[in-house]
Amino acid sequence: MKEKIVFLEELMELDEGSLQEDMILDELEEWDSLTRLALMAECKERYEVYLTADQIRSCVTIKDLCNIIN
Amino acid sequence: MNWNLEGKWILITGCTSGIGETVSYMLDSYGANTVLVGRNTEKLQKMEAELKHEVISISYDLMDLDNIEDIFKTCLKKGVKLDGMVYSAGISIDIPIKALKISDIENPMRIHYEAFTLFGKQFAKKKYSNDNSSIVVLSSAAAFTCDKGMMGYAASKAAINAAVQVMSKEFVQRRIRVNAVAPCFVDTDMTWNVAKFVDDFQEKINTVQPFGVIPKEQIAFLIFYLLSDYSSYITGDVIPVTGGQII
Numbered sequence: 001m002k003e004k005i006v007f008l009e010e011l012m013e014l015d016e017g018s019l020q021e022d023m024i025l026d027e028l029e030e031w032d033s034l035t036r037l038a039l040m041a042e043c044k045e046r047y048e049v050y051l052t053a054d055q056i057r058s059c060v061t062i063k064d065l066c067n068i069i070n
Numbered sequence: 071m072n073w074n075l076e077g078k079w080i081l082i083t084g085c086t087s088g089i090g091e092t093v094s095y096m097l098d099s100y101g102a103n104t105v106l107v108g109r110n111t112e113k114l115q116k117m118e119a120e121l122k123h124e125v126i127s128i129s130y131d132l133m134d135l136d137n138i139e140d141i142f143k144t145c146l147k148k149g150v151k152l153d154g155m156v157y158s159a160g161i162s163i164d165i166p167i168k169a170l171k172i173s174d175i176e177n178p179m180r181i182h183y184e185a186f187t188l189f190g191k192q193f194a195k196k197k198y199s200n201d202n203s204s205i206v207v208l209s210s211a212a213a214f215t216c217d218k219g220m221m222g223y224a225a226s227k228a229a230i231n232a233a234v235q236v237m238s239k240e241f242v243q244r245r246i247r248v249n250a251v252a253p254c255f256v257d258t259d260m261t262w263n264v265a266k267f268v269d270d271f272q273e274k275i276n277t278v279q280p281f282g283v284i285p286k287e288q289i290a291f292l293i294f295y296l297l298s299d300y301s302s303y304i305t306g307d308v309i310p311v312t313g314g315q316i317i
Contacts, residue, residue: 013168033267037219038169045171053266 004066011035011042021063043069071299076101079124079150080297081141083132083189084159086113088258089208092286093156093293098123100294105145105152107159126150132159132185133177142198152199154297157186157207162260164219164267178222183229190237194246201244206296207234208289209250209308211315219267227252231308238306247305249296254315256284280314 005019012019012030025031036056043049049069059065080097084090086108094104094117103124108114114127126148128141145152161181163174186207193199212220213227230250238248255261255275261283265271275283289311295301296309 033269034166034219036267037164038166041165041169041171041174053263057266 001063001066004069005062007042007046007069008039008062008065011038019062021061021066023062025059025061025065039065071302073298073300074101075153075294075297077103078153078297079103079105079145080154080156081105081107081145081152081193082156082158083107084157084208085117086110088158088160088260089256089286089289089293090156090158091117092290093158094121096287096290096294097156097297102154102297103150105141105150107141132181135180135184135188138185138188139192142192142195146197151197152193152203154204155189155193155206156293156297157189157205159185160208160260162264163222164264165222166219167221170221175222175225178226179229182223182226183233186230187233187237190233190241190248194237194241194244196244199244199246201246202302203244203246204297204301205237205241205246205248206293207248207250209234209252211252211254211310211312213252213308214310215254215315234308235306242305245302247296247301249301249304249306250308251289251292251296251311252308253284253289253311254279254313256289257286278315279312282313284311284313 009016009019012035040051043051055068075097080102082090082094082104085094085106098121106114106117106127107130109131111129118125118127128144130141159181161178163178165174207230209230210227212224213231216224234248234250
């Protein structure tokens with residue numbers, strides 16, 4: 001989980017420690033359509049995980065996002 | 071002047087989905103014989119069975135730039151000299167620059183611009199096409215709007231626009247016309263896949279494209295017009311279809 005949170009912080013160009021599991025994605029300024037697209041590309045590249053738009057949209061919290069990347 | 075395409079042979083790439091598929095059926099309904107070029111063999115066979123006029127179907131991956139002439143050689147072997155070409159093959163890669171890999175730039179450029187240029191090169195050979203024929207390529211309003219996330223797509227469509235103008239000048243002696251259609255959002259799977267990532271897509275469409283998402287038939291009919299005798303004096307043009315969006 002920690003590793004995925006660090007990955008998301010890098011993706012959103014946030015300082016390490018900025019993101020917590022229970023944070024609501026829609027309340028994050030950095031969580032926009034471009035970030036969602038970047039997430040898909042980076043997951044494919046780094047983890048060989050192919051996320052769909054629907055999977056990403058179904059996530060409410062940082063923890064949800066980490067779980068689908070797993 | 072003939073309003074229909076009876077007796078004419080039109081090559082269509084990207085014919086197994088989206089605008090290319092709609093164009094194929096529409097041109098057939100106006101009397102055209104078609105050379106269908108696509109990757110989906112099953113779909114090609116289905117279309118071959120459904121279209122009313124003559125069909126040559128060729129399975130081909132446009133990422134292969136080395137063997138494009140084989141498509142035209144196949145036509146020649148079957149006694150076909152082309153009267154038109156619709157280059158409709160395309161891919162949509164929406165990635166912000168910060169996540170861009172080189173393939174996200176190279177692949178759209180390869181399919182949209184490089185392969186199109188090589189198809190144009192072969193089409194323009196006297197042995198493969200008739201004088202007074204017409205090439206139409208699918209460009210995009212993205213070449214002008216250059217929205218976020220569209221680096222590879224927008225740049226490759228802008229390259230198509232330049233290619234159209236160069237080709238039209240080089241092919242003018244044989245009166246081979248070369249034009250592009252540049253739509254905004256069209257009702258295709260490609261658009262709806264992009265829509266999943268755009269916040270409030272419907273609201274955005276209502277604002278920026280007030281006539282709404284463009285039906286594929288509108289684009290297909292414009293392509294048909296550009297292939298017909300009635301557009302004999304149009305060449306080197308990129309024709310936008312904006313749905314009310316000012317670009």
